[in-house]
Amino acid sequence: MDILFSDCTVRFGARVALHPLSLRLEGRRVGVIGLNGSGKTTFARLINGLTLPNEGRVTVNGVDIAAEPERARMEAGFVFQNPQNQLIMPIVSEDILFGLRARGAKGAEAEARMATTLSRFGIEALERRRVHELSGGEMQLAAMASVCALHPRILVLDEPTNQLDLRNRRLVLNAIETMDEDAVVITHDLDFALRLPRLLLFHEGQLLADGAPEDTIALYRKIAEC
């Protein structure tokens, strides 16, 4: 990935959610931690233009998110914190095909891409299942598959193991660790964060640490105890 934030500020009314940020993200995996409300989701949403900066510029693999939002979304797919907000069709296969058709894939090609993606995530059995009947882990995997079927080069995941039990957590983390796409992962799961090569810490809308996970987590623990 090559994601460049140049002097980006995000405000919601008078509230500054992200103070001026200049940062380059490269490599395969980057993690993001911080207290609730520290700006993690705001930061992540900038990566595929779900949120636009009030000032500054974001480019994703060279694509400016404000100037070319459609292309930016093809570079980076976003998996929401709550997969129920993401899976909009009633059946898993319909949701995946809906996204594929919106991107111009037709008939057998769309079906083949769906089958490959379901198999990649080991969830072929979910193809005809009703979304609202899925378990939390199944829903998370279906949401990831739905985004990955569109072949983004980067996946942005917002707390993908939130509310999952140990077994589903392992399934989802295994999928994240083995997938070909680059990933930016927001997480409160410090055991997982420790396994990432680079970890960012946000606090009150500011990037406070950016480096080895051991160092970032040590600072996070200090902040959390204050």
Ligand SMILES: Nc1ncnc2c1ncn2[C@@H]1O[C@H](COP(=O)(O)OP(=O)(O)OP(=O)(O)O)[C@@H](O)[C@H]1O
């Ligand atoms: N659409 C919005 N309108 C107004 N304020 C917002 C909006 N989105 C976020 N905020 C505010 O911006 C700040 C950062 O929120 P953000 O969702 O980025 O935090 P977060 O670190 O992802 O939190 P959490 O861990 O709870 O998901 C918070 O104070 C939040 O209330």
